[in-house]
Amino acid sequence: MPEIITSFPLLVLVALLGYLLGSVPFGLVWARLFGLGDIRAIGSGNIGATNVLRTGHKLAALLTLIGDVGKGAFAVLAARALLGDDAAQVAGLSAYLGHLFPVYIGFRGGKGVATWLGTMFAVAWPVGLAAAATWVAFAAIFRISSLAGLAAAALTPVWALALGRADVFVLALLLGALIFARHRPNIGRLMRGEEPRIGRK
Secondary structure (H helix, E strand, O other): OOOOOOOHHHHHHHHHHHHHHHOOOHHHHHHHHOOOOOHHHOOOOOOOHHHHHOOOOHHHHHHHHHHHHHHHHHHHHHHHHHOOHHHHHHHHHHHHHHHHOOHHHOOOOOOOHHHHHHHHHHHOHHHHHHHHHHHHHHHHHHOOHHHHHHHHHHHHHHHHHHOOOHHHHHHHHHHHHHHHHHOHHHHHHHHHOOOOOOOOO
């Protein structure tokens, strides 16, 4: 954990703003703008880029991915620039929680892998790069998005220590635990061999 240098009221404000930013459901927004309907009624029902891709609309999926990554990264970078590293980690965690439980759509959000990656890149880019490389490697080999996300989440705390960023270990561990909690249905389908592959509509 970084040294706490920001006052508690400011950290609370950062948490609130990060949560509101993270709550923006880019998948739902882009799906509707492109006339794809309610993404929550398609495929897995998730609001993330992987489910948007199942509609066959690659641009909508790409824009969703950029938005979900960007909101985590922006929250971290803005908080760091204005206050410090402690506020940055609070902002990143809050943005991630906003994506999981978005206030704008009844607290039913996505799995958060893209927002998590954006957060980790902004908090410590070498760790974020290692996490992304892990995701890409598993996705390329197995073609299963959830498996790639779970593997990356499990290994990121290890990458944090290996890369000399012990200050982000707790954040990586906490976010990883939340990813596993949100992927419980996926884990069940993985064990039964029923999890859909990337690119499948």
